[in-house]
Amino acid sequence: MIRKTVRKFVDENLRPLEREVDEADEVDPVVDKQLRKLSVELGLYGHNLPESVGGGGLNALAQVVIGEELGRTTVALAATLGYLPGSLKFVSPAQREWFLEPILRAEKLLAYAITEPDAGSDFSRVATRASKVGERWVLNGTKQFISGAKTADFVILLAVTDPQAPLRSRYTLFVVECAHPGFCYLRTLKKMGWHGSSLGVFALQDYEVPDTHVLGEVGGGFDGIMATINATRIQYSGRYIGMASELLELAVAYAKQRVTFGKPISEHQAIQFMLADSEVELQAARLLTYHAASLADAGDSRVRVAASRSKLYGSEMVGRVADRVLQIFGGAGYVSDLPIERMYRDARAFRIGEGTSEIHRIQIARDLLA
Ligand SMILES: Cc1cc2nc3c(=O)[nH]c(=O)nc-3n(C[C@H](O)[C@H](O)[C@H](O)COP(=O)(O)OP(=O)(O)OC[C@H]3O[C@@H](n4cnc5c(N)ncnc54)[C@H](O)[C@@H]3O)c2cc1C
Secondary structure, eight states: OOHHHHHHIIIIGGGHHHHHHHHHHHHHHHHHHHHHHHHHTTTTTTTTTTTTGGGGOOHHHHHHHHHHHHSSOOHHHHGGGOOOOOOGGGHHHHHIIIIIHHHHSSSOEEEEEETTBBBBOOOOOOOEEEETTTTEEEEEEEEEEETTTTTTTTTEEEESSOSSOHHHHHHEEEEETTTSSEEEEEEEEOSSSOOOEEEEEEEEEEEEGGGGGGESOTOOOOHHHHHHHHHHHHHHHHHHHHHHHHHHHHHHHHHHHHHHHHEGGGGGGHHHHHHHHHHHHHHHHHHHHHHHHHHHHHTTTTTTHHHHHHHHHHHHHHHHHHHHHHHHHHHHHTTTSSSSSHHHHHHHHHTTTSHHHHHHHHHHHHHHHH
16 A cells, blocks of 8 residues: 555656756755645655654555655655654654654755765764853854755754764764754755755854754764664665666566567567566565565664665665666667666665665674674
């Protein structure tokens, strides 16, 4: 039922806009709002958050199913369905009315900011500083590569609150309001894919907030991120499967109707091998992802390495599938009349976000060697 509902949402509302969004590198803000409202009405917005904070309370496997359907469309349009940062589960009762509820009603937009110019994979290098001055926190620092920062109303942001402390208690998550004068949006980065999903750089300059803007515990930023990181990686693994499925379906249909040397290209063994390799890798990625989701749902601590396996394999798998499918389409795959080249570009970022491939290999090797 969930799969059908999301597929219908994607097919009817998002798919017709894919080309326009990719070319304009923007989702029209009015359309964006309408789509998010529709998702709220369908009960899908915030589906990944626990019911205790007003979310849909879906388990990891259901989130993967949604991810699979969202992977069939563009990243920017998929965002309108409302997969929200898991850290929202740390909101206090006092933060609900002004912060959480407008987000759950899709009236306000949220970004999530960890990365900085000198801190990506290695977030022990995060330097944005929050210092307590009297009753208030004063924040200074720069965040970069932040999805949706350009249009966000709020940002959940990681800052150092105790520079001398070990990693686990060095950081705190804050809720930052973008309309605040201390929030300076610096620029939007131009990028090869994910068009319509802006990637921004912003600075905080003596941005002052009271304790009300601390998300979770002071010093709990590291654990806060770790508590939700696996869920996001598993959900994204679903997206890779969705995109690869979409590509493979297009390739199978095309191979059957495109004729060369007197027969459909699907009858050339070289093409069949590309289809077969893609199918095997797609199914392998699906099994790794469903396995990771089932461990998450069982509360099994092995989920961490399972999430790394599915994220690593799935993100690399979809890149290989996109490459083969583009080859099967020949010139038609390389031009933008069809969505193949768009997916080829979009897939490339999957090996970077949510932990790079190298970071996941390190995690997997560490687990193996231990
Ligand atoms: C499209 C997109 C959207 C994003 N959205 C967000 C967002 O919303 N919020 C946010 O906070 N961030 C976001 N990011 C940032 C993303 O999380 C980082 O790009 C990622 O963590 C990698 O950091 P980096 O780019 O600084 O690379 P670096 O950490 O500088 O790494 C550079 C290279 O070195 C490799 N490397 C690093 N350490 C090791 C090691 N120990 N061993 C071997 N190789 C290593 C990496 O794998 C990579 O290949 C986004 C990025 C992209 C591309």
